[in-house]
Amino acid sequence: MGQRSGDPSAPARLAAPDEGIGADELALATRNHGLPLEALRHDVTPPGLHYVLTHYDIPYVPNAGAWRLSVDGRVRVPLDLSLADLLSFPQITIRVTLECAGNGRALLTPRPVSQPWLVEAVGTADWSGVPLRLLLAEAGADPAAVDVVFTGADHGVERGIEQDYQRALPLAVALGDDPQVLVATAMNGAPLPPQHGRPLRLIVPGWYGMAHVKWLRSVTVSDVPFTGFQQTVAYRIRHTAGEEGEPVTRVAPRALLVPPGFPDFMSRTRVVRPGPVKLFGRAWSGQAPVTSVEVSTDRGVSWERAVLDPLLDGQRWAWRGWHYDWASSPGEYEVGARASDAGGSTQPLEQRWNRGGFANNAVRFVRVVCVDDARSP
Ligand SMILES: Nc1nc2c(c(=O)[nH]1)N[C@H]1C(S)=C(S)[C@@H](COP(=O)(O)O)O[C@H]1N2
Ligand SMILES: [Mo]
Numbered sequence: 001m002g003q004r005s006g007d008p009s010a011p012a013r014l015a016a017p018d019e020g021i022g023a024d025e026l027a028l029a030t031r032n033h034g035l036p037l038e039a040l041r042h043d044v045t046p047p048g049l050h051y052v053l054t055h056y057d058i059p060y061v062p063n064a065g066a067w068r069l070s071v072d073g074r075v076r077v078p079l080d081l082s083l084a085d086l087l088s089f090p091q092i093t094i095r096v097t098l099e100c101a102g103n104g105r106a107l108l109t110p111r112p113v114s115q116p117w118l119v120e121a122v123g124t125a126d127w128s129g130v131p132l133r134l135l136l137a138e139a140g141a142d143p144a145a146v147d148v149v150f151t152g153a154d155h156g157v158e159r160g161i162e163q164d165y166q167r168a169l170p171l172a173v174a175l176g177d178d179p180q181v182l183v184a185t186a187m188n189g190a191p192l193p194p195q196h197g198r199p200l201r202l203i204v205p206g207w208y209g210m211a212h213v214k215w216l217r218s219v220t221v222s223d224v225p226f227t228g229f230q231q232t233v234a235y236r237i238r239h240t241a242g243e244e245g246e247p248v249t250r251v252a253p254r255a256l257l258v259p260p261g262f263p264d265f266m267s268r269t270r271v272v273r274p275g276p277v278k279l280f281g282r283a284w285s286g287q288a289p290v291t292s293v294e295v296s297t298d299r300g301v302s303w304e305r306a307v308l309d310p311l312l313d314g315q316r317w318a319w320r321g322w323h324y325d326w327a328s329s330p331g332e333y334e335v336g337a338r339a340s341d342a343g344g345s346t347q348p349l350e351q352r353w354n355r356g357g358f359a360n361n362a363v364r365f366v367r368v369v370c371v372d373d374a375r376s377p
Contacts, residue, residue, distance in 0.1 A: 007160070008157060009157045009158060009159055009160045009161075010159075011159055011160070012113075012114075012159060012241075012355070012356075013112075013113050014112055014113065015110055015111040015112075016110075017110065019111075021106070021116055022113065024113070025106075025114070025116045028114070028115045028116070029115070029116055031052075032051075032052055032053045032054065032115050032121075033051065033052055034051045034117065034118070034119075034121055034122075035049055035050065035120045035121075035122055036049060036120070037119075037120060037256060037257075037258060037259050038258055038259060040256060040257075040258045041258055042124075043124070043318075043321075044095065044124055044125060044126055044188055045123040045124050045125060046188075047125070047187055047188060047190075047196065049123070050098075050123030050124075050125060050196070051098075051100065051120060051121045051122055051123050052195045052196070053102075053115065053209060054154070054195065054214070055154070055156060055158065055165055056154045056156030056165065057154060057156070058194050058195055059152075059154055059215045060194075061153075061198050061199060061215070064083055064191065064198060064199035065083060065084075067082065067083055067199050067200065067217075068080055068081065068082060068217070069081045069086065069183070069200060069216060069217060069218065069219070070217070070219070070220075071135050071136070071138075071139040071218075071219045071220075071221075072139075072218065072219070072220050073145070073149070073220035073221040073222050074141065074142035074144075074145045074221040074223050075136075075139035075140050075141050075142065075221050076139065076140030077138075077139055077140055078139065079135065079138060079139050081135075083185065083199055083200070086129070086183065086185060087185065089130040089131075089134050089135070089138075090130070090131070090134065091128055091129060091130060092128070092129070092130075092180065092182070093126050093127065093128040093186075094126070094127055094179065094180070094203065094205055094314075094317060095124060095125070095126050095127075095314070095315050095317065095318040096124065096125065096127055096203055096205045096317045096318060097122065097123070097124045097251075097282075097284045097317065097318050097319040098122065098123055098124070098125070098209050099121060099122045099208060099209060099251050099254070099284070099286075100117060100121035100122075100208065100209040100210075101208035101209060101210055101235060101248045101358045101359060102114060102115050102117050102121065102357055102358060103117045103119060103120075103121035103122060103254075103360070104117060104118070104119055104357070104359075104360030104361060104364075105117050105356075105357030105358075106118055106357075107119075107351070107360060107362070107364075108351055108353055108357050108360055109351070109353075110353075111357070112355060112356055112357035114356070114357060118364075119254075119256060119364045121209070122254075122256070122284075122319075124282075124318050124319055125187045125188055126187070126188050127182055127184040127186070127187060127203045128182075128184060128185065128186040128187075129182045129183045129184035129185045129186065129200075129203070130182070130183045130185075131177075131181070131182060131183075132148075132175075132180070132181040132182065132202070132219070133174070133175045133176070133177060133180060135183065135219065136148070136174060136175060136219075139221075141175075141221045142221060142223065143171075144223065145171050145221045145222060145223050146170070146171060146222060146223055146224060146225055147168040147169065147170060147171065147222045147224070147225055147226045148168060148169050148170075148171055148174040148219060148220070148221055148222070149166060149167075149168045149218075149220040149222055149226050149228070150166065150167055150168065150169070150202050150213040150218070150219055150220075151164050151165070151166045151213070151216070151217055152165040152213050152214055152215045152216060152217065153215040153216075153217045154214070154215055158229060158234070159233065159234075161229045161233070163228065163229050163230075165213065165214075165215075165230065166213070166226075166229075166230060166231075167210060167211055167213050167226075167228070167230050168222070168225075168226035168228070168231055169181065169204065171221070173204070179204075179205035179316075179317055180205075181202065181203065181204050181205075182202070182203040182205075183201075183202060183216065183219075184197075184201050184202070184203045185199060185200055196214065197214030197215050197216070198215070200215070200216045200217075201213060201214040201215065201216055202214075202216055205286070205316075205317035206250050206251060206286030206287070206317055207249060207250055207251065207286060208235075208248055208249070208250070208251055208358075208359070210230060210234075210235050210248065211249075231247070234356065235247065235248040235356070235358065236248065236356065237354045237356070237358055237359070238354055238355045239353075239354060239355065240355075241355065245354075248356075248358045248359060250286040250287045251284065251285060251287065252286075252287065252345060252347075252359050252361040253283070253284070253285035253287065253290060253339040253340060253341045253345050253346065253347055254283065254285070254339055254347060254361045255281060255282070255283035255290075255293045255322065255338055255339035255347070255363075256282060256283075256337065256364065257279055257280065257281035257295075257335065257336070257337050257366065258280055258281050259366055260272050260277055260278075260279055260335065260368060261273070261277070261368065264374075267367075268366075269367045269368070269369060270335075270366060270367065270368045270369070271368075271369055271370075271371060271374040272328050272368055272369075272370050273328075273370070273371075273372065274328055274329050274370055274371075274372065275328065276325060276326070276327055276328075277325075277326045277327075277328045278323055278324075278325055278326070279295055279306075279323065279324045279325075279326050279335065279337075280321065280322060280323035280324070281293075281321075281322060281337055282319035282320065282321060282322070283308075283319060283320050283322055283337070283339035284318070284319040284320065284339070285339065285341035285343075285345065286317075287341055287345055288341040288342040288343030288344075288345070289311065289316060289341060290308070290320050290339050290340070290341050290342075291340055291341055291342050292305065292306075292308070293305075293306040293322040293337055293338070293339050293340075294306060294337065294338050294340075295324040295326070295335070295336070295337050296335070296336050296337075296338075296363075296365075297326060297333045297334070297368075298333065298334065299334035299336070299365050300334075300336065300338075300349050300363060303338070304324060306322040306323060306324040307322060307323055307324065308320060308321075308322050309321035309322065309323075322337070328368075328370040329370060330370050330371060330372070331369075331370055332367070332368070332369050333367070333370065334365040334366070334367060334368075335365060335366050335368045336363045336364055336365040336366065337363070338363045347361050347362065347363050348361070348362050348363070349362065349363055350362060
């Protein structure tokens with residue numbers, strides 16, 4: 001087989017053992033930026049610092065007032081809604097931590113060639129909008145339906161398949177009231193910025209990013225399982241190319257630290273002074289509440305328990321702060337944190353590899369040197 005001449009879209013592949021990041025991966029990395037890890041300090045991520053992932057182009061929407069959202073398929077009364085119509089439904093706000101399923105991909109060996117995330121594909125926002133279940137009730141969704149399909153306004157070609165960006169949720173998840181799926185019109189109290197879905201997007205608390213369809217233009221209730229590209233080809237955990245694989249759904253636990261001290265420009269090695277150093281960061285899981293965070297300064301040989309911030313009311317779907325007081329003395333360290341959740345999941349030390357590079361929540365260690373003065377002689 002191979003690529004036809006003039007074919008713009010190559011098949012998925014793994015990098016060769018010594019192959020560095022390619023120009024194609026670099027082009028994606030400049031479009032799809034991560035959260036600078038020092039921004040883990042903010043409870044709510046300022047929008048320009050929240051990570052961004054867009055498969056195709058960001059749609060140009062000069063006039064949000066002209067946007068329409070249709071609710072159709074297996075419904076009693078199809079709906080065709082403007083932004084003003086959506087705002088006439090009851091509105092709620094949920095604080096949600098979003099993480100791309102490909103976070104950690106570029107750390108895998110062998111490396112799946114795609115958006116080369118290290119660990120920065122995460123952010124937390126206050127999302128406001130209409131609970132999806134209210135729209136499905138208004139339209140009279142058939143309770144015997146199977147899936148609800150969400151279509152974005154962006155269009156592209158991927159692995160040889162031309163498509164609109166589409167994902168589905170099982171009807172029971174779409175109708176859920178804990179958590180509620182949201183048709184969001186605001187991020188941190190302001191209209192959605194273009195890169196985050198202006199003027200409408202789906203928010204599915206606890207699920208990896210691919211479910212949160214941006215630039216949402218239709219919601220289609222279906223009595224057959226959805227088999228679109230982003231559901232059955234992409235976002236599956238596969239160990240061999242031919243297998244059907246398991247769908248990627250909820251976010252696995254992860255803790256990250258605000259990088260301590262100050263960085264070296266190129267290596268990003270951190271420099272701290274001898275004495276007390278407060279290590280702190282965030283931890284989250286979309287599977288069950290975070291129950292513990294542990295810290296290691298020796299690349300996982302020994303672990304100490306960190307102190308978790310109180311779990312605030314209504315913030316189950318947002319990351320949780322933690323801290324640990326470290327007494328540092330001159331030397332070199334590999335500092336990392338690991339989260340566990342109430343479902344019994346703990347971050348692994350070793351990668352759990354799969355062909356798409358999804359859900360790699362292996363503990364990330366940061367190199368820290370403790371010196372009195374980092375200036376070279
Ligand atoms: N329409 C549309 N929605 C989309 C995507 C996309 O490419 N098109 N990317 C998805 C993926 S893979 C992720 S991780 C999240 C990223 O959301 P953010 O850019 O607001 O952080 O959007 C999801 N929704
Ligand atoms: Mo993603």
